[in-house]
Amino acid sequence: MKPAYPLQYRAASLPAYNANTLRALLSIRITEKTLLKLEAGELLIRMAAAPCNPSDIAFMQGGYNVVKPLPAVPGFEGSGFVADIGEGVDKTWLGKRVSLFIQGDGDGSWAEYVVAQAGNLLAIDDGLTTDQAAMFFVNPFTAWGLMEMVAEHGASCILINAAGSRLSEYLLALAKERGVVVIGVVRKEQTAAALADKGFAALAVSTDEDFASKLIDLFAQHQPTVFLDAVAGEQSGLIAGLLPFNSKMIVYGGLSGKDVSGVNALKLIFNKLTITGFDLNAWFASSDDNTKKRAAQQLTAFIAEKKVHNPVSISVSLDELVKGLRHYLGSMSEGKMLIRF
Numbered sequence: 001m002k003p004a005y006p007l008q009y010r011a012a013s014l015p016a017y018n019a020n021t022l023r024a025l026l027s028i029r030i031t032e033k034t035l036l037k038l039e040a041g042e043l044l045i046r047m048a049a050a051p052c053n054p055s056d057i058a059f060m061q062g063g064y065n066v067v068k069p070l071p072a073v074p075g076f077e078g079s080g081f082v083a084d085i086g087e088g089v090d091k092t093w094l095g096k097r098v099s100l101f102i103q104g105d106g107d108g109s110w111a112e113y114v115v116a117q118a119g120n121l122l123a124i125d126d127g128l129t130t131d132q133a134a135m136f137f138v139n140p141f142t143a144w145g146l147m148e149m150v151a152e153h154g155a156s157c158i159l160i161n162a163a164g165s166r167l168s169e170y171l172l173a174l175a176k177e178r179g180v181v182v183i184g185v186v187r188k189e190q191t192a193a194a195l196a197d198k199g200f201a202a203l204a205v206s207t208d209e210d211f212a213s214k215l216i217d218l219f220a221q222h223q224p225t226v227f228l229d230a231v232a233g234e235q236s237g238l239i240a241g242l243l244p245f246n247s248k249m250i251v252y253g254g255l256s257g258k259d260v261s262g263v264n265a266l267k268l269i270f271n272k273l274t275i276t277g278f279d280l281n282a283w284f285a286s287s288d289d290n291t292k293k294r295a296a297q298q299l300t301a302f303i304a305e306k307k308v309h310n311p312v313s314i315s316v317s318l319d320e321l322v323k324g325l326r327h328y329l330g331s332m333s334e335g336k337m338l339i340r341f
């Protein structure tokens with residue numbers, strides 16, 4: 001049944017950006033919002049679930065490239081169904097289960113309802129649960145885009161850090177499918193232990209005393225020519241310094257909160273090392289519909305065939321959001337925090 005307007009609904013609201021993560025998340029309030037009507041071309045999504053990703057944390061800190069007018073509703077992805085459509089929208093969208101990706105500076109997905117455009121939605125395959133659909137945009141498509149770059153570079157072995165992440169699961173699945181060997185770096189022994197039988201050629205723990213010498217051995221053995229960096233800081237320079245001739249470092253995250261540092265200038269000049277970035281928003285905007293469709297099909301198949309597991313470590317109601325965020329920040333490798341509406 002179509003909702004009646006004006007539509008009242010609840011949403012998380014961030015009053016101010018705060019570089020202190022804890023203060024930022026403690027400042028979140030649940031507020032009532034009102035939607036007077038749906039404009040032409042808009043779709044109203046009744047949200048079912050939405051996760052927290054590192055980009056949401058960076059957003060709350062004011063350290064992300066998306067800066068919304070305050071107070072802001074956070075959340076860059078989620079799942080739900082199309083509850084209503086504005087004038088001019090294809091009627092077949094009505095009632096469809098969808099994954100949602102929010103790119104602009106409008107309200108985010110941590111809300112009972114979200115107003116979206118068709119270009120930000122994917123109709124969800126019956127094989128995906130609501131939870132899986134809620135996490136189907138940000139990490140899966142980033143992994144796809146990164147692996148396109150790996151293929152363009154012709155790498156047969158890659159090194160990834162933050163290897164206990166959900167994104168890493170997709171990278172590993174895609175790499176296996178394409179015969180690419182993966183070396184993983186994590187920061188906790190327990191994460192390395194949990195990943196031991198997942199199919200990495202080797203795992204190194206960055207907090208181990210012998211991390212640098214272990215890396216040297218691993219490079220001698222496997223010669224990875226692409227380094228996918230989600231951490232940055234000094235680790236970037238350490239790993240970049242070991243990359244063989246004609247390698248590529250692709251920075252797609254800054255989990256350490258630090259600048260990429262320690263990259264040797266001579267390595268760039270004489271060793272043909274290139275450093276570049278990856279941004280999903282840009283990839284999405286520049287990729288054609290066929291590419292996105294092909295990616296969506298294969299990524300859906302990975303989930304259906306349990307090649308990726310996408311664990312959820314805690315699911316909470318909107319009112320329990322702060323509890324959920326605290327849990328997620330304390331054990332990110334265990335799985336996502338999911339808000340269920």
Ligand SMILES: NC(=O)c1ccc[n+]([C@@H]2O[C@H](COP(=O)([O-])OP(=O)(O)OC[C@H]3O[C@@H](n4cnc5c(N)ncnc54)[C@H](OP(=O)(O)O)[C@@H]3O)[C@@H](O)[C@H]2O)c1
Pocket residue numbers: 053054055138139142162163164165166167168186187188191230231251252253254255256257278279280281330331332333334335336
């Ligand atoms: N560029 C893009 O367009 C794009 C798109 C999507 C995702 N990303 C990036 O991809 C990365 C992974 O995202 P995700 O959603 O898959 O993450 P996730 O599942 O939430 O897991 C985060 C992972 O990062 C590790 N980690 C956190 N802080 C760290 C630090 N300071 N040093 C080393 N490891 C750290 C965590 O390990 P612990 O368990 O040890 O905390 C955990 O394994 C993030 O950096 C995210 O911003 C970028």
